[in-house]
Amino acid sequence: MSRQRRSGAIDTDSGTESGGARKKKASATQVDLSGFKALRSVMRIRPFRRLWVVTGVASLGDWLGLLATATFASAQVSGSAAKGLAFGSVIAVRLLPALVLGPVAGVMADRFDRRLTMVICDLLRFVLFASIPAVALFTEAPEITIGWAAIATFLIETVTLMWIPAKEAAVPNLIPKARLEIANQLTLITTYGITPVLAGLSIAALDRVTRAGGTTPPEWAEASNLALYFNALSRLAMALVVFVGIKEISGRAVGPRTEHQSMLRQFVEGWKYVGKTPLVRGLVFGILGAFAGGGIVIGTAQFFAKSLNAGDAAFYLLFGTLFVGLGVGIAVGPAVVRDLSRRRWFGMSIVLAGASVLVLAASIHLTMALLGALLVGAGAGMAFLSGVTLLGGEVGDDVRGRVFAFVQTAVRVVLMLAIALSSSLVGLGGSRQLTIADLGISISSTRLLLLAAGLFGIFTGISAFRQMDDKPGVPVLPDLWGSIRGRPLSAGEKFVPRGVFVVFEGGEGAGKSTQVTALADALRRDGHDVVVTREPGATDVGQRIRSLVLGRHSGAGLAPRAEALLYAADRADHVATVVRPALGRGAVVISDRYVDSSLAYQGAGRTLPVEEVSWLSSWATGGLKPDLVVLLDIDPRAGLERVAARGAGADRLESESVSFHDRVRYAFLDLADADPKRYLVVDATQPTGEIAALVHDRVGDILPDPPPPPPAEEVADALNTFAEADRP
Ligand SMILES: Nc1ncnc2c1ncn2[C@@H]1O[C@H](COP(=O)(O)OP(=O)(O)OP(=O)(O)O)[C@@H](O)[C@H]1O
Numbered sequence: 001m002s003r004q005r006r007s008g009a010i011d012t013d014s015g016t017e018s019g020g021a022r023k024k025k026a027s028a029t030q031v032d033l034s035g036f037k038a039l040r041s042v043m044r045i046r047p048f049r050r051l052w053v054v055t056g057v058a059s060l061g062d063w064l065g066l067l068a069t070a071t072f073a074s075a076q077v078s079g080s081a082a083k084g085l086a087f088g089s090v091i092a093v094r095l096l097p098a099l100v101l102g103p104v105a106g107v108m109a110d111r112f113d114r115r116l117t118m119v120i121c122d123l124l125r126f127v128l129f130a131s132i133p134a135v136a137l138f139t140e141a142p143e144i145t146i147g148w149a150a151i152a153t154f155l156i157e158t159v160t161l162m163w164i165p166a167k168e169a170a171v172p173n174l175i176p177k178a179r180l181e182i183a184n185q186l187t188l189i190t191t192y193g194i195t196p197v198l199a200g201l202s203i204a205a206l207d208r209v210t211r212a213g214g215t216t217p218p219e220w221a222e223a224s225n226l227a228l229y230f231n232a233l234s235r236l237a238m239a240l241v242v243f244v245g246i247k248e249i250s251g252r253a254v255g256p257r258t259e260h261q262s263m264l265r266q267f268v269e270g271w272k273y274v275g276k277t278p279l280v281r282g283l284v285f286g287i288l289g290a291f292a293g294g295g296i297v298i299g300t301a302q303f304f305a306k307s308l309n310a311g312d313a314a315f316y317l318l319f320g321t322l323f324v325g326l327g328v329g330i331a332v333g334p335a336v337v338r339d340l341s342r343r344r345w346f347g348m349s350i351v352l353a354g355a356s357v358l359v360l361a362a363s364i365h366l367t368m369a370l371l372g373a374l375l376v377g378a379g380a381g382m383a384f385l386s387g388v389t390l391l392g393g394e395v396g397d398d399v400r401g402r403v404f405a406f407v408q409t410a411v412r413v414v415l416m417l418a419i420a421l422s423s424s425l426v427g428l429g430g431s432r433q434l435t436i437a438d439l440g441i442s443i444s445s446t447r448l449l450l451l452a453a454g455l456f457g458i459f460t461g462i463s464a465f466r467q468m469d470d471k472p473g474v475p476v477l478p479d480l481w482g483s484i485r486g487r488p489l490s491a492g493e494k495f496v497p498r499g500v501f502v503v504f505e506g507g508e509g510a511g512k513s514t515q516v517t518a519l520a521d522a523l524r525r526d527g528h529d530v531v532v533t534r535e536p537g538a539t540d541v542g543q544r545i546r547s548l549v550l551g552r553h554s555g556a557g558l559a560p561r562a563e564a565l566l567y568a569a570d571r572a573d574h575v576a577t578v579v580r581p582a583l584g585r586g587a588v589v590i591s592d593r594y595v596d597s598s599l600a601y602q603g604a605g606r607t608l609p610v611e612e613v614s615w616l617s618s619w620a621t622g623g624l625k626p627d628l629v630v631l632l633d634i635d636p637r638a639g640l641e642r643v644a645a646r647g648a649g650a651d652r653l654e655s656e657s658v659s660f661h662d663r664v665r666y667a668f669l670d671l672a673d674a675d676p677k678r679y680l681v682v683d684a685t686q687p688t689g690e691i692a693a694l695v696h697d698r699v700g701d702i703l704p705d706p707p708p709p710p711p712a713e714e715v716a717d718a719l720n721t722f723a724e725a726d727r728p
């Protein structure tokens, strides 16, 4: 059985109009999902708008706080080694709580009121952030100020671990599912694009202002202290806005509350859910793979810059480009892939990031490395956006907090391990120059690690894709390409054909009816269950359509598009009520004409865009393709003579010009050329018996031998509804 038929992908573009008209129509249907209007519509959701504003302010505060705590700690000691140690320790302390407390945080987010959890966490963070510079006001001892900065940072991070799952799990309840992606886009761009840059600029500006004129500011007015106070106040503001202004966060979308379960039980259930649900498993696997790869890129970045014979500036440039790519992926990705399945997009984005790491590994010049870094960032950004949106939109409310907590914990652990391991590993390996042609390529442990990271990224992307794919069997690249052009392929109708589908095609008078009958008789003699059918006109509706399109008087002025639609309508009814049921019961279905006739007559003959006629047919048939097409090829002059000899007069299409029929003939031949395995092209001027023997032989190759037993009686009864379609 042909694989194409089983896969049954359909191009779901919305019509046959061309150019601007189609674009207008497409954007009209997408207006609720993308673009500026979508942005406006999500901003109209009051609770989200408020949350977005305070999250932006708080995120600015957090980035300021991160920079400030680190610079604050190093400012308390002297000597570069001590400063470096102090700086590094504060950053490391921020990552530690995840190891112990991450999973518990998820249970809290699913167990307790999320709004109160957020408010209490923010009040605690307000106090803790403010306490860091405040303690320094009361003591001169650096061990106390640094010690407290480290303890406070640890506590802040612990509290943050509780806050994030509560917030992330609540957001999808505030926004309709269709708006979730744009809402996430907005939040991620604000949190990882705008506010870190603003924070860096603000802290530098603060430093300049407070030291203007060469004066040393009082300790409380140091830039890092002011930043920490701002951070504290932004958290207080967040607590107040969430408590007073976004009461909706307390609401639950679906599912029963789970307070009756013990915390331990909830914790175990959360892990089980992640392990057992293919979508979540795929997401988690993909996210972790991406972060592991990202960690290796970060861990090796400095050595990599050196391997390009570039200095520190190149390192920063690469790093900056990676973030630009991340932003581009998040901001532009959805507009590029349009209606591509988000599950597929997630896997593909990870594969893109992995493949781009390979570009990095193979870079022989800084420009190539920059391109690689840009694409790594773009892939990661798109994976991040689609991953978060999928988690928010497809994970049930009652377990969402635990899933987010699981992901955030695992991400931190994997990232830390990947950075630590890769940076120590690159230190161990040596580097030597290998000259290929005139290119000096540096093979070093850094590049080998990048190579491994890239391959690992591709592997995890593919695995995630496989686990989560919601369009199995639909070819990946045509689906991606179709989506970019606004014509995603939709999954074929769920249908497992048992029978075999043979179609006869050809011009007028080629001898199709004669050969259909001969083949059906021969196969019946061989013991096969055979259904003979045709287009147009195999069903009651089809009969009426046939008289509309072929009647010499009724359809005289029929517009080509109307003609194409009528044939498609006949086909849709024919496939749904005759062909699929017969194939489903295991019969051999022989049809006199099918999709190719539309491509040849309406496409080439009427000169409608063949691609669009093809889409129309794919949609009408739900992607059903024949196993074999027998093309009876004949010069139209000879074929039309045979028709005339029948003496019944020419129908509307037979009356078309010879050049029309020539175009039809060559279109049939082109189709056969493009897919030779699925076609048998026969010279239709041969004697009837010889043609019949050739066809019987070829069909024998694809038929089950011996013929399958007839279906059970009750199934046969059910299918008999369609048996009367065994005509023309
Ligand atoms: N191989 C052949 N050699 C000579 N004549 C043939 C051959 N096959 C069929 N014919 C004759 O040609 C005429 C058209 O045959 P047939 O109806 O089978 O063709 P068709 O392709 O189904 O036509 P249409 O396009 O009108 O449906 C008939 O009179 C038939 O007897």
Ligand SMILES: Cc1cn([C@H]2C[C@H](O)[C@@H](COP(=O)(O)O)O2)c(=O)[nH]c1=O
Pocket: 508, 534, 535, 536, 550, 567, 593, 594, 595, 597, 598, 599, 601, 602, 653, 654
């Ligand atoms: C299915 C199909 C058919 N046609 C044309 C081709 C013929 O001129 C008639 C069918 O007549 P026949 O005697 O049954 O062969 O319809 C078409 O133009 N487009 C189609 O999709």
